[in-house]
Amino acid sequence: MDYNKFYSADVPSFLKSPVREIFRAVDLSNVCSFAGGYPAADTFPVAEMPALTARVLEKYGTRPLQYGATQGIPELCEVIARRYNVPVSQVQITTSSQQGIDVCTRVLVDPGDIVLANNPVYLGALQSFSSYRAKVVGIEDYLSQAAAPSCRPGKPKFIYVIPDFNNPSGRTMTLQEREELVRIARELDVLIVEDSPYRELRYSGEPVKTIRELAPERTLHLGSFSKIFAPGFRLGWIIGPEALLDKIYTCKQCLDLCPPVLNQFLAAEFISSGALDANLVKTIDAYRQRRDKMVSLLEKYMPSGVTWTHPEGGLFLWLTLPPQVDTVRMYDKALARGVAYVAGSFFYTDGSHRNTMRLNFSFVDEAKMEPGIRLLAALVSGSEVPDIE
Amino acid sequence: MDYNKFYSADVPSFLKSPVREIFRAVDLSNVCSFAGGYPAADTFPVAEMPALTARVLEKYGTRPLQYGATQGIPELCEVIARRYNVPVSQVQITTSSQQGIDVCTRVLVDPGDIVLANNPVYLGALQSFSSYRAKVVGIEDYLSQAAAPSCRPGKPKFIYVIPDFNNPSGRTMTLQEREELVRIARELDVLIVEDSPYRELRYSGEPVKTIRELAPERTLHLGSFSKIFAPGFRLGWIIGPEALLDKIYTCKQCLDLCPPVLNQFLAAEFISSGALDANLVKTIDAYRQRRDKMVSLLEKYMPSGVTWTHPEGGLFLWLTLPPQVDTVRMYDKALARGVAYVAGSFFYTDGSHRNTMRLNFSFVDEAKMEPGIRLLAALVSGSEVPDIE
Numbered sequence: 001m002d003y004n005k006f007y008s009a010d011v012p013s014f015l016k017s018p019v020r021e022i023f024r025a026v027d028l029s030n031v032c033s034f035a036g037g038y039p040a041a042d043t044f045p046v047a048e049m050p051a052l053t054a055r056v057l058e059k060y061g062t063r064p065l066q067y068g069a070t071q072g073i074p075e076l077c078e079v080i081a082r083r084y085n086v087p088v089s090q091v092q093i094t095t096s097s098q099q100g101i102d103v104c105t106r107v108l109v110d111p112g113d114i115v116l117a118n119n120p121v122y123l124g125a126l127q128s129f130s131s132y133r134a135k136v137v138g139i140e141d142y143l144s145q146a147a148a149p150s151c152r153p154g155k156p157k158f159i160y161v162i163p164d165f166n167n168p169s170g171r172t173m174t175l176q177e178r179e180e181l182v183r184i185a186r187e188l189d190v191l192i193v194e195d196s197p198y199r200e201l202r203y204s205g206e207p208v209k210t211i212r213e214l215a216p217e218r219t220l221h222l223g224s225f226s227k228i229f230a231p232g233f234r235l236g237w238i239i240g241p242e243a244l245l246d247k248i249y250t251c252k253q254c255l256d257l258c259p260p261v262l263n264q265f266l267a268a269e270f271i272s273s274g275a276l277d278a279n280l281v282k283t284i285d286a287y288r289q290r291r292d293k294m295v296s297l298l299e300k301y302m303p304s305g306v307t308w309t310h311p312e313g314g315l316f317l318w319l320t321l322p323p324q325v326d327t328v329r330m331y332d333k334a335l336a337r338g339v340a341y342v343a344g345s346f347f348y349t350d351g352s353h354r355n356t357m358r359l360n361f362s363f364v365d366e367a368k369m370e371p372g373i374r375l376l377a378a379l380v381s382g383s384e385v386p387d388i389e
Numbered sequence: 390m391d392y393n394k395f396y397s398a399d400v401p402s403f404l405k406s407p408v409r410e411i412f413r414a415v416d417l418s419n420v421c422s423f424a425g426g427y428p429a430a431d432t433f434p435v436a437e438m439p440a441l442t443a444r445v446l447e448k449y450g451t452r453p454l455q456y457g458a459t460q461g462i463p464e465l466c467e468v469i470a471r472r473y474n475v476p477v478s479q480v481q482i483t484t485s486s487q488q489g490i491d492v493c494t495r496v497l498v499d500p501g502d503i504v505l506a507n508n509p510v511y512l513g514a515l516q517s518f519s520s521y522r523a524k525v526v527g528i529e530d531y532l533s534q535a536a537a538p539s540c541r542p543g544k545p546k547f548i549y550v551i552p553d554f555n556n557p558s559g560r561t562m563t564l565q566e567r568e569e570l571v572r573i574a575r576e577l578d579v580l581i582v583e584d585s586p587y588r589e590l591r592y593s594g595e596p597v598k599t600i601r602e603l604a605p606e607r608t609l610h611l612g613s614f615s616k617i618f619a620p621g622f623r624l625g626w627i628i629g630p631e632a633l634l635d636k637i638y639t640c641k642q643c644l645d646l647c648p649p650v651l652n653q654f655l656a657a658e659f660i661s662s663g664a665l666d667a668n669l670v671k672t673i674d675a676y677r678q679r680r681d682k683m684v685s686l687l688e689k690y691m692p693s694g695v696t697w698t699h700p701e702g703g704l705f706l707w708l709t710l711p712p713q714v715d716t717v718r719m720y721d722k723a724l725a726r727g728v729a730y731v732a733g734s735f736f737y738t739d740g741s742h743r744n745t746m747r748l749n750f751s752f753v754d755e756a757k758m759e760p761g762i763r764l765l766a767a768l769v770s771g772s773e774v775p776d777i778e
Contacts, residue, residue, distance in 0.1 A: 001606050003632045006546055006580055008499045014639040020459060020646075041451035049446055049454075054439040062430035065438075065619035070409060095484055095623065096645040110397045124646065131643045157395055191395055217390050230454035232650030234484065243392045250403040254520045256485040257409075257513065260649045261621030 009111070013130045017123050018346045028340055032372030035340040037167060037315055038363040040290075043283040044230050048275060049266075056265045068261040070253045072237070076268040080223070080237050083271065092245050092252065093259045097197050097224035097236035101128045103255065104158070104193050104220050104238070107247045109134045114156040116142055120318075120347030120356070122167045122195065125160055136349045139184065158191040158220075159184070163211055165198040165314025168347045168358035172312050175208050182215040190218075191244075197224035197236075198314035200280060203288035205312040217241060220248075225267055227315070228280055233263040287315070287362055290369075294361040297370055301377035308359075315362040318344070320355065321380055327357045330379055337379075337387045339372045398500070402519045406512050407735045417729055421761030424729040426556060426704055427752040429679075432672040433619050437664060438655075445654045457650040459642045461626070465657040469612070469626050472660065481634050481641065482648045486586050486613035486625030490517045492644065493547070493582050493609050493627070496636045498523045503545040505531055505579070509707075509736030509745070511556045514549055514584065525738045528573065547580040547609075548573070552600055554587040554703025557736045557747035561701050564597050571604040579607075580633075586613035586625075587703035589669060592677035594701040606630060609637075614656055616704070617669055622652040676704070676751055679758075683750040686759055690766035697748075704751040707733070709744065710769055716746045719768055726768075726776045728761045 022028070022035055045052070056064055063073075071077060072093025081088040094100040101124060109115065111133035117125070119138050129136050137145075137156070145153045161181065163173040173181070185192050194211040212221040220240040225233055238248060252258075270276050294317060298308055305322040321327065327343040334341065344356025364372065378385035411417070411424055434441070445453055452462075460466060461482025470477040483489040490513060498504065500522035506514070508527050518525050526534075526545070534542045550570065552562040562570070574581050583600040601610040609629040614622055627637060641647075659665050683706060687697055694711040710716065716732040723730065733745025753761065767774035 001630070001632075003630070003636075006497055006633075007636060008495065008497055008502075011496060011636055011640075014636065014643070016639050017642055020642060024458065036456075038456055041455055044451050044454040046446055046451055046454060050439060050443040053442040057435055057438055062433050062435055063621075065433040065435060065621040066430055067425075067427055067615075067620045069413065095649070098643070099645045102644050106397065107400060108395055108397055113397075124643070128643045131640065226456075230651070231456045232452075232454040234645055234647070234649040241390070241392070243390075244395075247392075247396060247400055247403065250405050251400075251520065253406055253409060254403070254487070254513070254517045255491050255644070256488045256623055258623070260484070260623040260652060262619070263649060263652070 010131055010133060013133050015127050015130050017127060019123060019342055022340060022342075026335065026340070031335065031338055031340050032364060032368035032375075033340040034359040034361070034364055034372065035342050036363050037360055039227050039231060039315070040286060040362050043279070043286060045270070045275065045279055052266055052269060052275075056262070056269050059269075060265055064262040064265040066261065068258045068264065070249055070258050072259055073261060073264045073268065076264040079268045079271045080239075084223075084239060086239050089242050090239055090245065092238045092240075092248055093264060094236045094238055094252070095256055095259045096234040097195070097222050097226065098124050098128070099255065100222040100236050100238050101125050101193070101195065103248050103251050104222075105129060105132050105134065107244075107251055108157045108191065112154065114142070114154050116156045116159040116190070118161060119349065120168050120344060120353065121160070121349065122162060123347060125195065126347070126349065129160075143184070156188060156190050158193050160193045160195065161211070162195045162198075163208070164196060165201065165311050165316070167198070167314065168316055168342070168344065169318045170309040170311030170314060170316045171318075172205070172208065178208065178211050178214055182211060185215065185218060192219045194219050194221045196221060197227050199223075200228050201284060201287060201315070202313035203284060203291055212239060220244060228283070229267060229270060229276060233260070233267060235259060235263055235267055290361045290366065291317075293366070293369060294359065294373070297373040301374050303377065303381040306380060315360050317359045317361060319357045319359060321357070323355050325380055326354045328354055334376065334379055337375055339375050341376070399520055399522060402522050404516045404519050406516060408512060408731055411729060411731075415724065415729070420724065420727055420729050421753060421757035421764075422729040423748040423750070423753055423761065424731050425752050426749055428616050428620060428704070429675065429751050432668070432675060434659070434664065434668055441655055441658060441664075445651070445658050448658075449654055453651040453654040455650065457647045457653065459638055459647050461648055462650060462653045462657065465653040468657045468660045469628075473612075473628060475628050478631050479628050479634065481627045481629075481637055482653060483625045483627055483641070484645055484648045485623040486584070486611050486615065487513050487517070488644065489611040489625050489627050490514050490582070490584065492637050492640050493611075494518060494521050494523065496633075496640055497546045497580065501543065503531070503543050505545045505548040507550065508738065509557050509733060509742065510549070510738065511551060511584065512736060515736070515738065518549075532573070545577060545579050547582050549582045549584065550600070551584045551587075552597070553585060554590065554700050554705070556587070556703065557705050557731070557733065558707040559698035559700030559703060559705045560707075561594070561597065567597065567600050567603055571600060574604065574607060581608045583608050583610045585610060586616050588612075589617050590673060590676060590704070591702040592673060592680055601628060609633060617672070618656060618659060618665060622649070622656060624648060624652055624656055679750045679755065680706075682755070682758060683748065683762070686762040690763050692766065692770040695769060704749050706748045706750060708746045708748060710746070712744050714769055715743045717743055723765065723768055726764055728764050730765070
C-alpha cells in the first residue's frame with residue numbers, strides 16, 4: 001500500500017538526526033565516541049534514586065502516579081521559579097527541552113517564516129524548524145540582505161540562540177554580543193528563543209547575564225534537566241512572558257496533556273533537598289577535567305593548521321581543520337578504525353564547512369580519549385597510527 | 390507588549406480543554422466529581438513502586454537515567470510487541486496516548502483537511518484536530534454529503550474512533566459496526582486511527598476484534614498505560630504499518646527525542662513480571678462494582694425520560710436527559726451544590742446535544758456517589774434535595 005498520499009505537507013521536511021541515526025545504526029560501545037551529546041552516566045544519581053523514589057511516594061502518596069497539571073506540578077514550578085528568580089506564572093514545565101523548542105516553533109512559525117540563528121546550529125533545533133517548514137537564515141546574512149535596497153527578505157519571527165557553551169561550537173557569547181543581539185531583536189521587533197541547557201555547567205570564567213535578563217519582555221528561555229540531573233527523565237522548562245506562555249500552555253495540553261508526573265516530583269525533591277547542587281559540584285569537577293584533558297590531547301597530537309574552541313562549559317569542542325580535509329568523507333574511515341564524531345557540516349543549513357567537526361568530551365570513555373584523538377590527528381595529517389582497540 | 394503578531398496561523402484554533410480548566414479553576418477535593426477521566430488512585434501500584442525502581446536500577450544501571458532510543462527502549466517495545474502479537478518494527482512508544490493522537494494528526498493533516506469521527510468525540514482528540522485546523526465531520530454526515538451529486542466535500546485523511554468503551558459515550562462498537570467502518574475506510578481509501586486506551590478494562594461481555602486486526606494495513610492503533618498502570622508516567626504506544634511508523638518516528642524525534650526512559654523501564658518490568666496483569670484483575674473488579682453501583686443509583690433516582698448507556702468497560706456513562714434540560718446552564722448550579730460533571734455538548738463539534746452529560750465512575754469518591762446522583766436527579770426533575778456535604 002502506498003501511504004505517500006496520506007502525508008501532510010510538513011512530512012517531506014522531516015529530517016532524521018544524523019547523530020541519533022549514528023547511534024541507531026552502530027553499536028558504539030566498542031568505539032571511542034566523540035559523537036553524541038550524552039552526559040557521563042557516572043554523573044547520574046543512580047545510588048540515590050531508590051531512596052528518593054520512596055521519599056517522594058511517602059510524601060505525596062498517589063499523586064506522582066496520577067495525571068498532573070498542564071503547567072507542571074506546583075511543587076516543581078515553584079522550585080524552578082525560586083531558583084531562577086521569576087514568578088511561578090512565568091514558568092511552564094516541558095517534557096524535555098526539545099519539546100520546548102518544538103512548542104515554541106509551533107506557536108510562532110508558519111511555513112516559509114524565517115527563523116534567525118547563528119551557524120552552526122543545534123541539530124534538534126534545525127530538525128524542529130525544518131519540520132514546520134521554517135527558513136533558517138544566519139543573522140548576519142539577514143541583516144546584510146535587509147540592508148540592500150533591492151531585496152526585501154520576509155520578516156523573521158524569532159532569533160534562536162544558545163548563548164552559553166553553544167552546541168555545537170562550544171562558544172559563549174560575551175555580554176556585549178548579547179546586548180547587541182537584544183538591540184537587533186528590538187530593532188527588528190522579533191522574539192528571542194534562548195536555549196540554555198548547559199548554563200549550569202561552567203568550568204571556568206565568569207557567568208554572563210542571560211538574554212532573558214536583558215530582554216525579559218521578548219525572550220523565551222528554555223532550560224533542561226538533561227545535563228544536570230538525568231536526560232532519561234525528559235524534563236525541561238520555559239521561562240517567559242505570561243501572554244506567550246498561555247499559548248504555549250494550550251498547545252502543550254494538545255501535545256501530551258502534562259509533563260511526566262513522577263519525574264517532576266523526583267526532580268523537585270532532588271532540587272529542594274540540595275542534592276542537585278551537591279551533584280552539580282561533582283559533575284562540574286569531572287567535566288572540567290575531561291575538557292582539560294581533551295584540550296591538552298589536541299595540543300599534543302593535532303598537526304598545525306587545526307584550531308579548536310576552548311569552551312568555558314558545556315559538553316563540546318569545535319574543531320576547524322585544514323580546508324582540504326572533508327570530515328563527512330573521513331567519517332567512515334574513522335569509524336572503521338574505532339572513532340566516531342559528528343561532521344560539522346550537519347550543523348550548517350547549507351551543508352558547508354565540511355572541514356569542521358564537533359567533539360563531545362562528556363560521554364567518551366576516558367581511557368579511549370588519548371588513542372581516539374591520536375587517531376583523528378593521524379587521519380587529518382594522513383600519517384600512520386594503530387587502530388583503536 | 391502585544392504578542393499577537395508573533396503567533397502562527399494555528400494559534401487561534403488552539404482550544405483549552407473544558408475538563409482540564411474545571412480542574413484548574415476549582416478545588417474538586419470537596420466536591421462529588423463525576424467530571425474527570427482520572428483512574429481511581431487506589432488502583433495505582435504505589436506500594437510496589439520503590440522495590441520496582443530499585444530492581445530496575447539494579448538490573449539496568451545508569452540506562453534508565455540516560456537518553457533512550459526514539460522508538461522506545463527495546464525492552465518495552467518487545468514487551469508490547471509480544472502482548473499484542475505484532476513485530477517489534479510495528480511498535481512506536483509515545484510520551485502518552487495524547488502524543489499518539491497529536492503525532493498522527495501532525496503527520497497526516499494539513500489545514501482544512503477533513504477528519505471523520507462519530508459524535509460525541511473525545512475532547513483531547515478534538516483539541517488536537519482543531520490545533521492543526523482540521524475539519525471534524527461526522528461519518529454519516531460525510532457519507533450523505535458525498536452521495537449528493539451537487540456537493541463535493543474534501544477528501545478525508547483518516548477516521549478517528551474509540552471502538553471500545555468510548556470516551557465520552559461509553560459505547561462499544563459491535564463486530565458488524567467495525568467491519569462496516571473498515572469497508573467505508575477502504576472504499577474512501579482513508580486511514581483509521583483506532584484510539585484504544587480502555588480496551589483492557591472490560592467488566593462484562595466478550596471482547597470484539599480490534600479494528601487493527603480487521604484492517605492492519607490502514608490502521609494506526611493507539612494504546613495507553615494511563616488507565617492500566619499510571620497516567621503520571623505519560624506512556625503510550627502506536628501499533629501500525631512500518632512505512633507510517635517511520636514518518637511518526639521522525640516526527641517524534643523532533644517532538645521530544647525519545648519517551649521518558651526510567652518510566653519505560655518501570656513499565657516494561659511491571660508487565661514482564663506479571664504485576665500488570667495481577668493489578669488489572671483488581672482494577673477491573675473495583676471498576677465493575679463502581680459501574681454497577683452507578684447504574685443502580687441512576688435507576689433508583691433518575692426521573693423517567695432520562696436514559697443512559699450501560700458500558701461494558703471503560704470509565705464513563707453517557708446520560709441523555711429530557712430535551713428541555715440544559716446541562717451547560719445547569720453546571721454552575723450543580724457545582725455550587727457540590728456536584729461536578731462534564732456537559733455533553735463539549736464533545737460535539739457544533740456544541741449541540743445540550744441535554745446530555747458524561748459521568749465518570751472511576752474517580753468519584755464512592756461515599757459521595759449516592760448523594761451526588763440524587764442531587765443530579767433532583768436538578769434534572771426540579772425537585773428539592775439537600776446539598777452534598
